Structures are given as C-alpha cells and as structure tokens.
Amino acid sequence: MARENLWLPYRQAQTAPAPQVATRTEGARIILEDGRSLVDGISSWWTACHGYNHPVIAAAVSAQLAQMPHVMLGGLVHEQACQLGGRLAAALPGELEHVFFSESGSVAVEVGMKIAVQYWLNRGVSGRTRFLSFRHGYHGDTFAAMSVCDPEEGMHRLFGELVAGQLIVDLPRNSTELTEFDKTLERHRDELAGVILEPLVQAAGGMKFHSPEMLAAIAETVSKHGVLLLLDEIATGFGRTGSLFACEQAGVTPDVIMLSKALTGGTLPLAATVASERVHSVFLSDTYEHALMHGPTFAGNALACAAANASLTLFETEPRLEQVAAIEERLTEGLAPCSGLAHVADVRVKGAIGVVQLDRVPDLDALRQAFLDEHVWIRPFHDVVYLMPPFVISEDELETLMRAVCRVVERWSRAPS
Numbered sequence: 001m002a003r004e005n006l007w008l009p010y011r012q013a014q015t016a017p018a019p020q021v022a023t024r025t026e027g028a029r030i031i032l033e034d035g036r037s038l039v040d041g042i043s044s045w046w047t048a049c050h051g052y053n054h055p056v057i058a059a060a061v062s063a064q065l066a067q068m069p070h071v072m073l074g075g076l077v078h079e080q081a082c083q084l085g086g087r088l089a090a091a092l093p094g095e096l097e098h099v100f101f102s103e104s105g106s107v108a109v110e111v112g113m114k115i116a117v118q119y120w121l122n123r124g125v126s127g128r129t130r131f132l133s134f135r136h137g138y139h140g141d142t143f144a145a146m147s148v149c150d151p152e153e154g155m156h157r158l159f160g161e162l163v164a165g166q167l168i169v170d171l172p173r174n175s176t177e178l179t180e181f182d183k184t185l186e187r188h189r190d191e192l193a194g195v196i197l198e199p200l201v202q203a204a205g206g207m208k209f210h211s212p213e214m215l216a217a218i219a220e221t222v223s224k225h226g227v228l229l230l231l232d233e234i235a236t237g238f239g240r241t242g243s244l245f246a247c248e249q250a251g252v253t254p255d256v257i258m259l260s261k262a263l264t265g266g267t268l269p270l271a272a273t274v275a276s277e278r279v280h281s282v283f284l285s286d287t288y289e290h291a292l293m294h295g296p297t298f299a300g301n302a303l304a305c306a307a308a309n310a311s312l313t314l315f316e317t318e319p320r321l322e323q324v325a326a327i328e329e330r331l332t333e334g335l336a337p338c339s340g341l342a343h344v345a346d347v348r349v350k351g352a353i354g355v356v357q358l359d360r361v362p363d364l365d366a367l368r369q370a371f372l373d374e375h376v377w378i379r380p381f382h383d384v385v386y387l388m389p390p391f392v393i394s395e396d397e398l399e400t401l402m403r404a405v406c407r408v409v410e411r412w413s414r415a416p417s
C-alpha cells in the first residue's frame with residue numbers, strides 16, 4: 001500500500017513510527033491489516049460512542065445515499081437537516097434553538113466566535129471583538145479556534161504572533177480564584193464578545209476536570225457581566241461525561257453551544273453551532289448586513305444528518321447513559337491501582353473518561369508501542385494516558401483496556417523516560 005502521499009495529522013513524518021493500517025472495524029474493535037484485533041480505548045478521537053458499524057446508523061446512511069446524498073443548503077433544505085435541527089433543539093437545554101451546520105468541530109467554533117462578535121456589531125456595540133478562554137483549553141486547529149486554545153498546551157505555540165490576542169486565564173478552582181475571575185471580567189467586559197469553555201472536561205489540552213458547581217459559578221459570573229457564554233461540547237456532548245450534555249450537570253444554558261464528534265456516532269463529519277433565541281434574534285432585520293455570512297459547501301450534508309438522526313434515535317432506544325454510568329464505575333475501580341505508582345500524579349474518572357496523569361511527559365512512541373503489544377488502541381498524549389471507549393464496549397473489553405493501562409504504566413513507572 002502506498003502511504004507516502006499522506007500528510008498525517010500531529011506527526012513528525014521523519015521520525016514517527018509507521019502508522020498502523022486499519023482494514024475493518026467491529027463493535028469496539030479496530031482490525032489491522034495483519035489481522036490483529038485491537039480493543040479501541042479512544043473511539044476514534046472520541047466519536048464512535050455507539051461502537052463501529054452500528055446497523056441502525058448504517059441502514060439510515062444507506063437509505064439516504066440511495067435517495068439523495070447531498071444538496072446545498074443555500075436556498076434548499078431537506079428532511080434530514082430539518083429533523084436534526086428540531087431534535088437537537090429539543091434535546092438541548094433552554095432556548096438553544098437555532099442550529100447552524102458545518103463539517104468539523106473547528107469550523108463550528110469559528111462560526112460560534114463569528115456569531116458572538118457579530119451579535120454585538122448587529123446591536124450597534126463596537127469594540128467587543130475579543131474572547132476570554134482558559135488555560136488547558138483546546139478548541140480546534142483553525143485560526144480563530146487556535147487563538148482561544150491554551151497557548152502552550154494547545155499545540156499552536158508557533159503561531160503566537162499570528163493568531164488574535166485573546167485573554168487566556170486560569171480556570172478558577174476555588175472561591176478566591178473565582179473572585180479574581182470576576183475582577184478580570186469586570187476589567188475587560190467592554191472588549192469581550194464572549195467567554196469560551198469546554199464544560200466539565202478540558203479534553204485535548206490535558207484532560208483536566210472541573211466541577212459542575214464551578215461551571216455554574218463561572219456561567220453566573222459571565223452572565224453578570226453581560227458577556228456571551230459559548231460552551232464547546234464537541235468532546236463532552238452526547239453522553240461522554242454522564243449526561244447527554246455536560247452543561248446539564250451544572251444547570252447551565254449557554255448562549256451558544258458547539259457540537260460535533262459523536263454527533264453522527266462517529267460515522268460522518270458533521271458539526272453544529274447552536275444559538276439561543278436571544279442571540280439569533282439580533283441577526284434578524286431588513287438588511288443583509290445583519291445576516292450570518294458563513295456557508296460551508298457541505299453544511300447539513302444529508303448523509304451526515306441521517307447518521308446524526310439515527311445516532312439520536314440510539315440514545316433514545318438503547319441504554320447509553322446507563323452504559324456510561326457503568327463504565328464510570330468500572331474505570332474508577334480498574335484504574336485505581338495506578339494511583340499508587342511512582343510518577344503517577346493523579347488518577348481521575350468522569351463519565352466514560354478515565355485519566356492517568358503522569359508527572360512528566362513520557363516517550364510517547366514507546367508507550368504507544370507498548371499498548372499495541374497489548375492489543376489495545378490507546379494513544380497517550382503529553383503527560384496523560386487516558387481511556388474514552390465506545391459506550392457499547394463489553395465488560396471484558398473494558399477490563400482488557402484497564403489491565404493494559406495498569407501494566408504499561410506500572411512498567412513505565414519503574415523506569416520513567
């Protein structure tokens with residue numbers, strides 16, 4: 001197989017080991033070209049919540065493919081997009097009702113930021129063009145999204161000069177820090193379009209958790225200062241933290257929410273930026289200038305919307321949230337042995353996310369190879385080893401993943417690199 005034409009993500013091609021070749025997926029497994037069957041601990045970047053090849057999603061996509069794979073959303077709509085818009089609005093808390101489709105999480109964030117800036121412009125308020133975001137945050141790899149990522153951990157350090165200068169602060173962890181956050185917002189509110197946050201779990205920036213109480217307090221502070229709250233639920237949405245959306249656990253409804261990843265059950269690229277009635281109403285007027293000027297070619301792709309509708313049906317008809325609760329319980333027990341190991345700084349679990357925090361950055365290639373040798377697909381990054389398995393994973397498969405984590409981390413902890 002010729003691979004040399006592929007420029008692969010997050011990879012130094014000169015030194016990285018050759019990628020594995022996947023040929024098939026099945027339930028919670030990825031099958032490689034050489035026949036090895038790996039238990040998947042990552043759900044393909046946290047997307048495959050129902051496991052792979054779910055027949056309900058496959059049937060919905062096949063039927064849609066036969067009928068109409070895609071039409072532009074400029075001047076046209078279709079049943080799958082309309083149905084999905086309605087179902088998302090019904091599933092989301094509060095008045096999050098206006099659904100803008102795009103095709104990746106980063107673009108959904110770009111759109112959310114554009115909506116926030118234009119919200120103020122449309123209201124005749126100038127100067128509110130910056131965002132406040134948090135250390136350890138990650139919101140994507142396009143330029144506006146990069147600007148709100150952690151400047152150090154967010155993988156975009158090189159572009160410091162080029163990306164918009166945002167206000168990036170520590171996420172408050174206690175009442176003193178919350179007071180500090182309050183003061184910062186007070187000082188900067190007139191230049192801020194919005195505050196953007198991954199609720200409960202800051203994922204790609206280090207798998208850091210915060211409590212629902214702190215999320216609620218942050219949301220209240222943001223609201224007090226009249227700044228828009230944008231919640232990025234691209235990683236946390238669709239059950240991963242134990243509720244359909246993480247913000248529900250804090251009783252928080254943002255002004256704008258961004259969704260992607262598990263939206264289609266991990267089958268096709270689709271993202272949504274959903275705005276509240278209050279935000280959307282400001283875009284209505286008799287001038288074109290007030291409209292949202294954004295329109296990805298594949299916005300609301302009918303195949304992807306069909307997959308997302310089928311995925312929502314699975315959340316209604318199969319016990320996904322119960323499965324997440326069971327995974328949370330098992331992860332808490334199964335990863336506990338790691339917490340006593342040398343060079344393990346912390347072990348934490350939230351919903352179907354289990355994290356072993358190391359006290360240093362290991363030789364990631366060596367660790368990843370060690371997991372492959374255990375026949376599991378686990379990809380530690382920076383200083384964390386984590387599991388985010390498909391919710392349908394069997395007990396045995398989950399045991400296999402946790403045993404592999406404990407074994408590999410234990411070996412590493414005796415001779416940390």
Ligand SMILES: Cc1ncc(COP(=O)(O)O)c(C=O)c1O
Nearest residue numbers: 104105106138139140232234235
């Ligand atoms: C919270 C969050 N926001 C945005 C993104 C970017 O999504 P995408 O990779 O689809 O552009 C990610 C991807 O990991 C994410 O975890």
